[in-house]
Structures are given as structure tokens and as C-alpha cells.
């Protein structure tokens with residue numbers, strides 16, 4: 316796409332940024348030619364207790380996948396995020412918290428962060444949490460969520476943060492999978508003026524998990540709203556009471572670089588989310604360096620990433636990366652359109668935000684609400700804008716650049732994944748020209764490549780499947796408790812390479828354009844979801860006999876969820892039943908999985924061997940059924956006519 320619009324790096328940006336084009340080329344070349352030298356030096360940006368002597372020890376060999384970085388070094392992630400800043404910036408604000416209501420905010424300094432994290436760490440220790448134990452965190456966007464993560468890191472416990480929008484069942488599955496026996500939650504969450512019953516959900520989840528053999532010793536409850544909640548004697552503890560009983564200092568645990576830091580569940584192409592496991596040393600180095608260079612973070616900047624800590628973006632770019640760099644990071648409890656569609660920009664003005672990082676789905680929704688909600692605010696503090704989570708369409712990119720950033724702020728479109736730990740492909744703002752819709756070029760140490768379906772490497776301008784040829788420090792190490800699944804998911808398709816699951820195009824300038832998932836994973840409003848997860852939720856309903864779920868293009872969400880549902884014999888296909896099924900999926904998985912369109916299908920297109928032909932279902936859902944391809948191999952070709960006739964998306 317050499318005819319794509321290009322926004323060149325301005326001379327001011329080339330001047331002010333840490334990395335300009337010459338430096339990018341020089342550092343990139345070194346990072347791939349001499350990874351040991353490059354990363355050995357870059358790793359000095361964090362504090363080690365015992366220095367490492369080995370840098371990279373990784374193998375993508377299908378028969379022996381193993382990823383280790385800095386393996387004989389020791390460190391503590393919470394010390395890197397807190398203690399080491401105390402000498403110089405104890406009174407600097409570490410976290411600005413902006414509540415759901417615009418009148419509600421808090422500033423937490425590094426000194427205070429140290430105390431709160433230590434106290435919470437001591438509470439966990441007092442209740443038997445040890446190094447290597449799994450702690451589940453199911454919290455709203457309040458500072459205590461960050462304290463909880465860092466407190467785990469301090470004592471070497473492995474946190475598993477579960478997004479507060481997930482249902483009790485989803486929470487139960489995640490508690491069971493990693494056999495977690497300590498849960499941190501709050502009474503309720505608040506978003507957009509609405510309350511979310513987190514403690515009640517936790518109670519239901521534990522009841523379910525315990526039926527399946529799990530055992531939860533304690534639930535620590537942070538009081539957020541003061542709403543009425545049931546507390547189980549002997550198990551449930553109030554956070555505000557417990558932190559008063561312990562010391563304000565907690566010595567950090569010495570962790571090996573390859574000791575686990577956290578597990579984060581993410582969806583794949585099967586029904587069961589997998590526990591992506593990240594370790595300590597490489598992750599800290601990688602989130603810290605990417606946060607500094609991608610956002611061109613300078614001391615004193617106010618940085619805001621609008622993600623939730625329940626997703627990897629919140630882990631890497633609200634908590635670990637920014638705090639490792641001694642930044643001021645803003646945590647927002649609410650939603651973009653409450654109390655009005657100006658909220659994001661009002662928050663920018665209120666706190667003087669310089670760097671703003673959000674998802675295309677929010678940009679598209681706000682764009683739809685008109686320019687006035689933006690232009691009535693000042694936004695003069697903004698210097699750089701970022702995008703993450705899904706492909707950004709050029710129209711939304713241009714609007715973000717022109718209306719929000721007033722053509723003053725570069726837009727960094729950052730491509731990465733839960734698995735990658737940090738940003739892999741993005742235009743560095745002082746070095747790489749931006750093209751709306753393209754994530755452009757790889758970060759240091761990252762070697763993307765394009766392969767065809769047989770795994771042949773494609774050269775030059777081309778299109779195909781995106782793989783990465785070699786390891787970088789932030790890469791996930793395994794699927795928790797299932798290394799074979801890790802190998803099969805990421806290293807079996809194109810042997811010798813890490814397969815991302817994404818399709819992409821590379822243009823004549825060598826810039827990458829991510830085109831979306833090529834597997835059965837959906838990306839709905841930047842939330843990743845397996846079609847199989849939604850299908851299993853649907854077939855668990857007593858009136859459903861069979862279901863097939865596909866994505867279709869959606870103006871705001873990027874992709875919408877389209878469900879084909881075959882009912883049990885004798886069930887009536889009514890609008891009420893559609894509503895019931897929608898609510899059912901919401902309660903099985905969570906509101907983010909709410910089906911957009913449901914089509915009752917008397918039959919699904921299957922091959923004679925019984926395999927559902929998803930290609931046809933995708934076409935019909937896209938309202939593009941003129942070219943359905945060869946349907947003669949179907950067991951019952953007539954079902955396709957019925958599906959086309961009753962299709963729900965008439966674009």
C-alpha cells in the first residue's frame with residue numbers, strides 16, 4: 316500500500332524523542348544481530364538483586380520449546396516498581412485515581428504506594444500465602460487492584476487477575492484451573508453509575524469451584540461502595556481491618572528471573588481459556604523499555620492508559636511498565652461516556668494528561684457522538700496518542716489524530732497480544748512515519764515475518780500469516796499447567812516460529828498492516844473471545860441443540876458476535892427466546908460476550924463427515940453470500956438457502 320497516507324515524523328519529534336530514525340535502525344540491527352549484547356545492556360534499566368550472567372537461552376524448536384531470559388539473575392518486581400524510586404521520588408504521585416464520578420479522585424505517592432503494598436503483602440502472609448501460591452484478583456478499577464498485584468509480586472505469589480466483567484462461572488473456571496486458594500475482591504464495583512456485585516459473584520464462583528474440588532481459604536474484601544454483602548465467618552476478611560493489624564514494611568522476596576510473576580487467562584480457539592504465564596525478569600525489562608520508548612515517556616509526564624487491569628494492557632501499561640519507570644500512571648474507574656461523551660477529554664484536562672492510550676472501539680464510539688464533545692475541552696496537555704487491541708480503521712485514526720490530537724500528537728498504533736507481554740510492532744514516535752491503519756515496524760529484538768498457509772516465508776510486499784522468528788524478553792513462557800498446549804498452540808502450525816494467530820499484509824516500505832485473527836478467535840470491542848466459548852455457553856441452554864458462532868464486521872465494536880442456533884425439537888423460535896439466550900450467554904461468560912445477532916437455524920451446513928462449514932457461516936453473517944463457493948460437498952445443500960433467506964445482518 317505505497318499509496319497509503321503517511322504522517323511523517325516532525326523535526327520537533329525527531330529532536331525531542333529518545334529514539335530517532337538513525338538510532339532506531341542502529342539499535343534494531345544490533346538487537347537482532349547481537350541479542351545477548353543488546354538485551355544484556357538494556358536489562359540494566361531494572362534493579363537486580365543478583366546480576367545475571369546469561370542473557371538469552373531460548374529454543375523455538377518444536378520438539379523442545381523453551382524460553383529463558385536472564386535466567387541466573389534474581390530480582391523483585393515490586394521493588395523495581397516502588398522501592399527503587401523512594402530515594403528520588405518518594406513524594407511524586409505514582410497513581411492518579413479517577414473515580415466513576417467526576418468528583419471522586421485520589422493521588423497516591425510512591426511513599427504511600429510502598430506502605431499500602433507492604434501492608435497488603437503482610438496481610439496475605441499472615442493468612443498463609445507463600446511464594447508460588449496463586450492469588451486471584453477480581454476487582455474494579457481502584458488503586459487496591461494495583462496494590463494487590465504488587466503485593467503478590469512482593470512476596471512471590473503469582474497473581475491471576477480476572478476482569479471484573481466476567482461472570483461467576485468464568486471466575487470459577489479460572490480459580491479452579493490454577494488451584495488458587497486466596498481471592499481478593501471488593502464489595503461492589505461501579506462503572507457508568509451502575510453497580511457490579513463483585514463479592515456476590517465471588518461467593519457464587521467459589522461455591523461452584525468448591526463443588527468441583529477447589530478450596531478457597533480466604534477472601535479479602537475491599538470496601539468500595541459500602542453496599543451490603545454477606546461475609547462468611549472464618550473465610551472472608553475486610554481489607555480495611557486487616558491492614559491495620561500488620562506492619563507497614565514487608566521485606567521483598569528474592570525471585571529468580573524465570574520465577575512466575577502472573578497468570579492471565581485469555582481466549583483461544585478452544586472452549587477453555589488458557590492461563591498465559593509470564594515470568595519476572597524478562598517481563599520487567601520488556602514492559603519498562605517499551606513503555607519508555609513507545610510512549611516517549613519522560614520524567615514528569617502524566618500518562619493515562621484507559622484499559623482495565625483485568626487485561627494484559629492494564630498489567631503491562633498501567634501497572635508494571637509505567638511504575639518500573641517511576642511514572643505517574645492514571646487509573647480510571649469509569650467508562651468513556653459517563654456522565655457524558657466528553658469524559659475522557661475532561662479527565663485529560665483535569666489531570667493534565669500528556670500521553671493517552673486507548674482502544675479503537677472507544678475512539679469509534681466517541682467519533683460517532685460528534686466533534687463537539689471533544690472540541691469543547693482544551694486537551695492542550697496532550698502530546699502523544701496511542702491505540703491498542705484491534706485494528707484501527709483509517710477513518711477512526713484520522714479523527715483521533717485531527718480532532719482529539721489537533722494534528723499535534725503522533726498516534727502510535729501498537730500491535731501486541733497477551734502472549735507477547737508487551738508491544739511488538741508500532742511506530743516509535745520520533746523515528747517512524749505513521750500510516751493510518753498500519754502498526755508499521757517492529758520494536759527492538761522483534762523479528763516479524765509473513766508465511767503462507769504451508770509455512771513458506773514470503774518476501775517483500777505480501778500478505779499472509781504473521782509469525783515471529785525468534786524470542787524477545789517479554790514473551791510468555793508457557794500455558795500454566797499445560798506446556799504441551801503452549802507448544803501446540805503457538806509452535807506447531809509453522810514449526811520453528813511463534814505463530815501469532817493474526818493475518819497481516821506487509822507493504823513495499825516493510826510496514827505491517829494487521830488484518831485480524833485467522834483462527835476462531837473474535838475481537839469484540841478489543842475483547843478477545845473464542846467462538847467455541849460462546850458456542851459452549853449456548854449449547855448449555857436446555858432449549859438449544861446446536862450452535863455455531865462467527866464474527867461479522869461491526870461499525871463500533873470492530874467485530875460483532877453472530878450466533879446460529881438450532882433449537883431442540885418442539886421449541887418455538889421466538890424473539891423472547893432470543894432475549895433469553897442473550898441473557899444466558901451474559902450470565903455464563905459475562906456481558907462482553909453478549910450475542911449481537913442470533914439466527915435460528917433449522918440446520919447448519921455440514922460436510923458429509925459432520926464438520927460445520929464455518930466459511931459459509933462467516934460469509935452469510937457478513938451479508939456477502941453471492942460467492943459462497945462450492946456447497947456441493949454439503950450433506951444437505953438446502954440448509955444454506957434457508958440460512959441466506961433468514962440472515963440477520965442486512966448490511
Ligand code: PRX
Pocket residue numbers: 581627628702703704705706707728729730731732733734754815816817829830831832838841842843
Ligand atoms: O488480533 C490482534 C489484536 O488483538 C489480539 C490480541 O488480543 P489480546 O491478547 O486480548 O491483547 C490485546 C491487547 C494487546 C491480537 O492477536 N490486536 C491487538 N492490538 C492490535 C490488534 N490488531 C490490530 N492492531 C493492533 N494494534
